[in-house]
Amino acid sequence: MTPLTPKPEQVLLDLAEVCKVYRNGEAVIRALDSASLRVHAGEFVAIMGQSGSGKSTLMNIIGCLDRPTSGRYRVAGRDVSRLSPDELAALRSRMFGFVFQRYNLLGTATAVENVEIPGVYAGRRRRDRLARATALLKRLGLGDRAGHRPSELSGGQQQRVSIARALMNDAQIILADEPTGALDSKSGEDLLDLLRELHAGGRTIVLITHDPSIAAQAERVIQIRDGSIVSDTGAVLRAPSPRPKAQADFNRHSAPLADIAEATKTAFRSLRANLFRTLLTLLGVVIGVAAVVVMLAIGNGSQQQVLDRISAMGTNLLIVRPGAPGVRSSGDTATLLPADAEAIAALPNVEAAVPERNSRVTLRVGNIDYQTSILGTSADYTRTRGWDMAAGGFLTADDVRGYAPVIVLGRTVARNLFPDGEDPVGRYVLVRNVPMQVIGVLAPKGATPFGNDQDDMAVVPLTTGFVQLFGRQYLSTVSVKVTDAGQIDQTESAIDNLLQERHRTVDFQVRNTASILATAQETQGTLTLLLASVASISLLVGGIGVMNIMLVNVTERRREIGIRMATGARMRDILLQFNTEALVVCGVGGLIGVVLGLGLAIGAEWIGFPVLLSAEPALLAFACAFLTGLLFGFLPARKAARLDPVVALASE
Numbered sequence: 251m252t253p254l255t256p257k258p259e260q261v262l263l264d265l266a267e268v269c270k271v272y273r274n275g276e277a278v279i280r281a282l283d284s285a286s287l288r289v290h291a292g293e294f295v296a297i298m299g300q301s302g303s304g305k306s307t308l309m310n311i312i313g314c315l316d317r318p319t320s321g322r323y324r325v326a327g328r329d330v331s332r333l334s335p336d337e338l339a340a341l342r343s344r345m346f347g348f349v350f351q352r353y354n355l356l357g358t359a360t361a362v363e364n365v366e367i368p369g370v371y372a373g374r375r376r377r378d379r380l381a382r383a384t385a386l387l388k389r390l391g392l393g394d395r396a397g398h399r400p401s402e403l404s405g406g407q408q409q410r411v412s413i414a415r416a417l418m419n420d421a422q423i424i425l426a427d428e429p430t431g432a433l434d435s436k437s438g439e440d441l442l443d444l445l446r447e448l449h450a451g452g453r454t455i456v457l458i459t460h461d462p463s464i465a466a467q468a469e470r471v472i473q474i475r476d477g478s479i480v481s482d483t484g485a486v487l488r489a490p491s492p493r494p495k496a497q498a499d500f501n502r503h504s505a506p507l508a509d510i511a512e513a514t515k516t517a518f519r520s521l522r523a524n525l526f527r528t529l530l531t532l533l534g535v536v537i538g539v540a541a542v543v544v545m546l547a548i549g550n551g552s553q554q555q556v557l558d559r560i561s562a563m564g565t566n567l568l569i570v571r572p573g574a575p576g577v578r579s580s581g582d583t584a585t586l587l588p589a590d591a592e593a594i595a596a597l598p599n600v601e602a603a604v605p606e607r608n609s610r611v612t613l614r615v616g617n618i619d620y621q622t623s624i625l626g627t628s629a630d631y632t633r634t635r636g637w638d639m640a641a642g643g644f645l646t647a648d649d650v651r652g653y654a655p656v657i658v659l660g661r662t663v664a665r666n667l668f669p670d671g672e673d674p675v676g677r678y679v680l681v682r683n684v685p686m687q688v689i690g691v692l693a694p695k696g697a698t699p700f701g702n703d704q705d706d707m708a709v710v711p712l713t714t715g716f717v718q719l720f721g722r723q724y725l726s727t728v729s730v731k732v733t734d735a736g737q738i739d740q741t742e743s744a745i746d747n748l749l750q751e752r753h754r755t756v757d758f759q760v761r762n763t764a765s766i767l768a769t770a771q772e773t774q775g776t777l778t779l780l781l782a783s784v785a786s787i788s789l790l791v792g793g794i795g796v797m798n799i800m801l802v803n804v805t806e807r808r809r810e811i812g813i814r815m816a817t818g819a820r821m822r823d824i825l826l827q828f829n830t831e832a833l834v835v836c837g838v839g840g841l842i843g844v845v846l847g848l849g850l851a852i853g854a855e856w857i858g859f860p861v862l863l864s865a866e867p868a869l870l871a872f873a874c875a876f877l878t879g880l881l882f883g884f885l886p887a888r889k890a891a892r893l894d895p896v897v898a899l900a901s902e
Contacts, residue, residue: 343818347416406437538789539843626715642690812898832883840875
């Protein structure tokens with residue numbers, strides 16, 4: 251052991267008229283009654299008394315685990331009544347080493363990890379504290395047991411581990427509370443020999459016992475009865491030993507990242523100790539996160555599907571229809587003429603103005619009849635609508651000018667008229683007994699946002715349609731493609747003014763597909779948010795489960811909290827420890843939930859749901875899980891950090 255320089259003239263512990271009073275309803279219990287004593291550096295003091303005499307209360311006050319109700323207590327000249335809880339923790343870390351009757355080792359940690367604990371809270375680097383903890387265990391004859399947990403050690407070995415822990419920070423004062431009470435006689439003798447050796451090395455020893463034979467090992471015996479000191483054999487001061495090198499000041503704390511790393515390591519160890527409970531806690535978070543991922547994936551997929559269908563109609567289009575606003579119109583409404591389309595095409599920012607006329611007809615191929623929608627239009631239709639060809643070609647300007655008897659089929663029409671998969675291009679179709687040659691098949695576009703099949707149609711030249719099919723030369727629609735979508739509103743106003751001037755009345759309607767797209771985006775965004783909100787309820791329930799489990803953990807681990815506080819843990823260290831455990835649970839649960847959610851989303855897509863997978867929902871869900879741990883872990887962590895060290899140590 252490193253020898254310390256005892257200073258007989260220095261008063262390390264100075265208690266003056268110290269009282270400790272407990273109240274239980276109207277009953278008043280005076281655990282200490284005007285106790286006064288001084289302990290000098292280098293003394294070996296035994297405080298002896300029967301159970302209930304107040305000796306343990308006195309030791310708790312000496313070790314700064316408890317505060318006196320009245321009186322004054324100074325440690326190395328510092329009045330402890332003026333110190334905050336964190337300052338008291340720092341004082342315990344630097345000055346005191348505790349050796350408890352029941353050892354008070356952490357059952358989930360190995361011997362060397364138990365010894366390291368004071369070094370963690372003193373801010374020692376991991377490599378340094380591991381080296382010192384290992385050296386202490388070797389010095390105490392436990393070098394080969396460093397990796398064993400307390401349950402794998404005998405009582406004497408556990409007590410030696412607790413002594414090594416007490417020496418971790420080179421404590422000046424060793425407080426031993428009934429250290430031989432749980433040991434056999436041989437182990438008890440070995441322990442007393444070790445305490446005498448520590449005393450010979452210059453440490454101050456305060457031994458609490460009820461056994462006179464144990465007390466006789468000390469140089470000074472203080473008798474306590476009914477909370478009062480009744481006798482004191484006086485100090486026996488030894489000559490100073492050779493002065494050692496300056497003792498390092500470990501009253502500092504490591505960098506935040508090191509604190510978090512240590513807290514995370516401890517969190518995993520604690521959660522592994524209650525694996526089944528941890529899994530149940532994880533389940534709530536996993537379900538919540540997976541639900542958020544799946545709901546957002548389906549919601550975004552549905553939104554994208556609708557937007558794609560609207561985009562397929564054209565997003566920089568203005569649709570002009572006949573009939574006054576609010577009046578349902580048809581192709582036979584005589585308010586929109588081909589000449590209107592030509593006039594619109596001459597306006598600025600208009601790339602194309604496509605006249606359209608549609609009707610319902612029956613198409614025939616051999617003995618197959620199929621009723622569909624037929625559209626008469628110009629050669630610019632596919633360019634305006636952004637519609638590609640699956641086979642063959644589309645109408646040409648020559649087809650329109652020459653009244654050509656040609657037809658282009660939509661994918662649905664082609665499948666119904668040619669069910670055997672035969673190529674329709676070049677074949678003839680009867681349209682109201684007029685034979686028309688198929689020159690192309692349109693690429694499939696699917697249904698509109700309103701459920702209409704865009705592929706259930708056929709296209710003919712507008713001129714051919716007027717002569718052979720429609721009869722009256724009026725238009726159902728004029729589709730206007732603008733050059734600059736940023737000026738689409740101005741172009742809409744120009745069309746409105748032009749048609750009012752031409753018609754002398756408002757007998758038409760202009761619809762802006764960009765505004766339809768914006769409305770659909772807003773509506774689908776609201777629905778997606780609703781789905782995410784519903785899924786978030788699961789995450790909220792999981793968070794409440796985390797909080798409940800952490801509250802149970804705090805209750806069950808009160809002794810552990812007391813041990814950590816006795817070895818120098820500050821309030822923020824305990825707060826960090828339990829918050830980290832909640833974050834670990836939610837973080838691990840979040841990762842599992844993200845993977846599960848992605849798997850479920852892929853499965854939903856496989857069975858036909860519209861799904862859009864992206865990183866944002868997964869990251870959002872994981873972030874929500876992490877914040878859930880932070881939010882719902884704070885209250886249990888705060889409760890743990892505010893525990894009284896004495897009350898925590900007394901817990902079973």
